[in-house]
Amino acid sequence: MAKVVFITGASSGIGKAIGCYLHNKGYVVYGTSRSPEKYKDAIPFTLVPLDVTQPDTITAAVAQILANSATIDVLVNNAGVGITGPIEETPTDEIRNAFETNFYGPLNVIKAVLPQMRKQRSGHIINITSIAGYMGLPYRGIYSATKAALEITTEAYRMETKQFGIQMTNVAPGDFATNIAAGRYHAPVLEDSPYKNAYGATLETMNAHVDAGNDPDEMAKAIERIIETKHPRIHYKVGAFIQKFSIVLKRVLPGKTYEKMLMKHYDL
Template sequence: MSKVVLITGGSSGIGKSIGEYLTKHGFTVYGTSRNPEKYVNHPFKMVGLDVKDVSSIYDAVAKVVAHEGQLDVVINNAGVGITGPIEEIPQAEIQHNFDTNFFGPINVIKAVLPQMRKQEGGLIINITSIAGYMGLPYRGIYSASKGAPELLTEAFRIEIKDFNINMTNIAPGDFATNIAAGRFHAPLKEESPYKKYGRVLHDIDDHVNNSSDPIEVSKMVLKVIRTKKPQTHYIVGAFMQKFSIVLKFLLPDRIYEKMLINHYKL
């Protein structure tokens, strides 16, 4: 039987790329959106789900299980970007970011675990970010909201190991998606003491716009699904982005911090 996959945030970007790729490889794929009716010609099925609404999460999971009788792979992909000096980011935007990037995936996991226990197996993939491995200037909230699921997965893996359920993280670097368009940017203020923020913001958006095709993430997802015992962490991105994580663990903190300061010309 074809494996059934649920991808949160499957309407565009990395989520859509993953869904298309897995569909071509014979999987039964469901993506999610707050407005699934907009995607009648989508390359795979869409169901309504808002990761900030717990009841909608449980409803979507129940709908997929009712239609398919199983749920084999769940990919926590829905997420939002955020930039700005931490001091100047409104609290409501910080809360929204964590509700989407951290609390949302937790609630999705809680919703699917009972079904995976019932069928005695399953795989949960959390799409995080290379930014989650380090505190990046003017992306500190995003780094924190993506770093937290990395640690969450480490704990979850131990707690669910007796149920034949696997969980892993895939941390992409910069890929050419529409994340920059949907990202919250703290407004550039003439009176702000953080004068360098505007230039860093421009560089961040440039990196995304000139990055690789997200198909590389999709290929990694398929590889992980086909792996009997997935690792805890996977990283997908340009060589220097991946190497920056190696340096993070090898270099003394102050030297690594200096390297980031030089990289961003701060």
């Protein structure tokens, strides 16, 4: 019987790539979007309305999927938002929104599917984090923090739910060629800001990295391999070699040396 896969944030980018790939492979795919009607002609799988910052929509989406398919075998927690800016100049409301979307949102979706997965005595929850979550990146510090929080929480959650036959995994992508930059919150480059030149240059570098990123289908193929792995690892990294290797370097280099390397990379 085909596995039922529930993917949040599936109307574009990595989520859409994963959904289309798994749909074509014969999985039963339910994706989510805040406005699914806008994408009904462009998405080959079922889209249900969901906003991860609104718990009522999470409950309704899970109920709709269970009414249609009676099970949820895999949850891919993909919905997220980008945020850039000097931390000092980033509005507190935008910081809160990033955590609501990238951290509290995924946790609430997990809470919504766990009762069914416990009932089944099976299930696999895959949280899409980021290689940025392994390091504090200049002018992306809040984004890094949201993804790091989800990475660490998943480690604990995985141990708590293993007794119910449920697997939990982090998948940290590097830069992929998606439209994430268009939907990202950018703190404005203020003319009188002491960060103006450094932040402006770093913003251009970040956008260039996304534009030159890998094909999102690489992530989709990795997700399928993980779904079909009997004993999945806790952490996976998917992306360019140098981005994955940067995590290794952080483990082995002295802190100040690693900091200098990052600052050189961003011309700071």
